[in-house]
Amino acid sequence: MFKVTPNPPDTDSPDTDPASPYESLDSKKLNEAAERALDFYLNPAAIMNNTPRKPSTLYMVAPDVDQEALLVQTCENLASASVMASDIAAMVEGPHRNTLLALQQVIMLGELAVNRMLDNFVPPK
Structure with missing residues (x-):
């Protein structure tokens, strides 16, 4: 009796390496x-x-705003x-x-500290 045996896989291609745990490109991904x-x-x-931090520019303070305006805001x-x-707090018990x-x-x-900074602020000349 003749038994049909499948051809062995082609081991030249990295996608068909029998020792590889990846069955397809999708499994690699x-x-x-x-x-x-x-x-x-x-x-x-x-x-x-590995990834440098890139700050978001969605909410950004304009670089030309002076310090006094930032403190006031x-x-x-x-x-x-x-x-x-x-x-x-008045509505909660x-x-x-x-x-x-608290x-x-x-x-x-924090508001008091910023007010003190404003009191001592000397605009640059």
């Missing part, structure tokens, strides 16, 4: 993606060293945040109220 994911969660230093923003936190009041106090302390 999947394996690379899995390696990146594992590095991201288990070895974040490898990711950080920061002071106004902190004052608004303080009022908002105080208003929300219990430990959440205490947390909001947050409002931290914002107010």
Whole structure:
């Protein structure tokens, strides 16, 4: 009786290497993606060293704005945040109220520091 045997695979091509864990090009991409994911969660230093940080330009302070204007804007923003936190704390009871009041106090302390900086600010000549 004659038994049909399949031809052995062509080992000259890297895609058909019998020792390769990749069955196709797609499985290579999947394996690379899995390696990146594992590095991201288990070895974040490898990711950080390989990719330089590029800051986002979506929200950017114009480089020609002077320091006094930035301090004034920061002071106004902190004052608004303080009022908002105080208003929300007035609507809440219990430990959440205490947390909001503590947050409002931290914002107010930041506002005081920025006000002191504005008081001592000497514009460049």
